[in-house]
Amino acid sequence: MRKVLVVGAGQSGLQLAVGLRAKGYDVTLMSNRTADEIRTGRVMSTQVMFDTALRHERDLGLDFWTRHAPRIQGLGVSVAGPGGARAVDWLGRLKAYAQSVDQRVKMAGWLDAFVQQGGQLVVHSASVADLDYLSRTYDLVLVAAGKGELVSMFGRDEARSPYAGPQRALAVSYVHGLAPRPEHPGTEAVRCNLVPGVGELFVMPTLTTSGRADILFWEGVPGGPLDVFRGVNDPAEHLTLTLDLMKAFTPWEHARAAKAELTDAGATLAGRYAPAVRNPVGRLPGGGAVLGVADVVVTNDPITGQGANSAAKCAASYLSSILMHGDKPFDEAWMKATFDKFWFTTGKPVTQWTNAMLAPPPAHVLELIGAGGRYQEVADRFANGFDNPADFDAFFYDPQDAADYLAEVRAAEAAGSGSGSVGASGAAAVPGSRSVPGSGAASAPAGGPAAE
Template sequence: MPQILVVGAGQSGLQLALGLQARGHRVTVVTDRSAERIRSGRVLSTQVMFDSARAHERALGLAHWDAEAPAVGGIGVSVADPGGGRALDWLGRLSAPAHSVDQRIKMAHWLEEFATRGGEVRVGAVTAEDLDALSAGYDLTVVAAGRGGLGGLFARDAARSTHDAPRRALAVAYVHGLAPRPEHPFPAVACNLVPGVGELFVIPTLTLTGPADILFLEGVPGGPLDVFDGVTDPGQHLELTRELMKRYLPWEWERARGAELTDAGGTLAGRFPPTVRHPVAVLPSGRPVLGMADVVVANDPITGQGANSAAKAAACYLAAIEERGDGPFDRAFMEAAFERFWDYARHVVRWTDAMLAPPPEHVREILGAAAGLPEVADRFANGFDDPADLAEWFLDPEGAAAYLDAARARRG
């Protein structure tokens, strides 16, 4: 049985490691933080896991929070008008519920589970120089963490990367006490769009202190939402979030007036350029290593695909390793494993790029039509679970026109 090294203890790294372990592979996980440090630290991300991504967790027996996490039943879309009201407001239903689980809970538990099952965990930062020596003892090294300069090992793929600078400034606050949306009959992600300014996503979640909500601002760089650089006090972060909600999204501010942070680690801010990288890096020794998930395909979180893509990358790599047989873990294997993932990820990249740009006329028509056509609202909502479907209509003007005509005819 080959020995496999996974560097990184996030969604993709731990899902892959636990999947390999369950199939009898000898796996070592290297992480810069222990389970306890993860659990007691700052929030790691926003995340909404849709059904097809959650299915990979269920298949591995890793979906431990189904009874506790809010069952997210839909995606709501609101578009702000210049007067502080809503030009559009509608709700699409998901075919199967989505869940959001604070990654501090999930990753700490999974890391402990991996160790309890007999997996080797090494805790410590790994530099690019360290990786060369460390990888010598393994048949395959998978890099699932870009911190510590490891992401820089993988060269940018200019042919597949649209951007070379951040397209949004990101600010996150986990809160208790958010009032429900009265027009939403079940828990739903609220996507609030402020043209030319940015977005606010409100996400029902499960955190360390129970059910909560995530207030997630995405601001156009240099614009009025891009004001969180240098804000280190969690309370100040939340108050600034509320001030911006009051100015641009008063319907969301009303229900956030009594909200409080879930914990002192419940805020996060930053930015990064959406980037696709080549999946194989060659170390000074000549050994190749394979990048996975957002190490090699980093999308802006505007489409909520980060954790979903990570789960699907882990599933693709697990299948590729299982199907390899006695073949070598060489560059050809690595590139083929990545291309298997890219067949899915390319749809996410295209959709995310489109959502970061001003909407073209056919997208504005779709968003308007969804307010009166539940079929259209539902199909858009389920595109978060299956981004490939969006290529057929949401991203194609002719496909959009044909679909809307048919949907209107069915509506009568």
């Protein structure tokens, strides 16, 4: 029986550990906290999982909360205009439902399941020295979590990492008490509110320790009016700041929040981190090699909501590569090939899209966002791109591709075969400057202190 050590009990680490254990591998999982400590701790992310990632969980029998979590059926975008109005407002329909489960609930439940499955759990904060010693007794060591020392084993890939510092200041609140959304009261949806030149507010339905809730997630341009959460440690003060900013910049969302209250004492989170791609193979002092997993080696800003989704896809890809490798040694060449398989199918499209959304959008992207308010086809395609970011390559990055796509949509509508407008407001292009920030839900990388 092959022995595998998985370091980190997050989305990718636990998913891999459970998957390997189910296939008969001798799996040891290192976590820095027990299940109870996770369950009663502070929120860790703002995860919204789309269909592909959820299917990976279902394949392993890890979909414990399907009947309890809100079924997210749409993804909407609003753009703030002058005087507190919305210049653009639309809702894209997802082909299959998405779901958000507080990772305190999810990871604690999965950790219990792993132990019940016969996996060995070691509660310990791993160091490089620990891994150097332990690697000699395992066929493969997978690093799926870490800060500081562990992450330092994986050198930064400068060619794939254009940003040297954080691009957003992040602030999260889990709340009860939001009033129903008047635009679509019967439809659970992620809402992305874009405030040009300032940042983004995401509102996401979720399941938390106390039942259904909503996540309020600000992403602020560093140094701007949203960058005010540093040093705020009191949860009540954190929520007050969140609501005050909503009143100032997204009054249509603030109107729903008159009765908003935090779900629990650990329901807030703030921080920032720099997006980065790192080399996938870490070299230990004794000469051994370890393989980095998910956010450890591909850390994206949560603006496109891909952290937990990418982690699930990475775990599924790595699991497949491990099983196909059989009894052959897990050498450095195999590690690089395993990462490359994930990178080219998932990591690269996600990183390209996320980095593009962090930058000031070019004119053709503004036109695409505005077109979502007039053509349901465009809104739906944007929404489903969160499940399949590779689709953006066909119409999003190149001005000519965007123009050709919108021409096809207009022609289809003119011919009577288009799906029509959303019924919400939307201009042909977002008014104002070329400084509309991007949109997305959120997820916390293992190497960063803030939200996903």
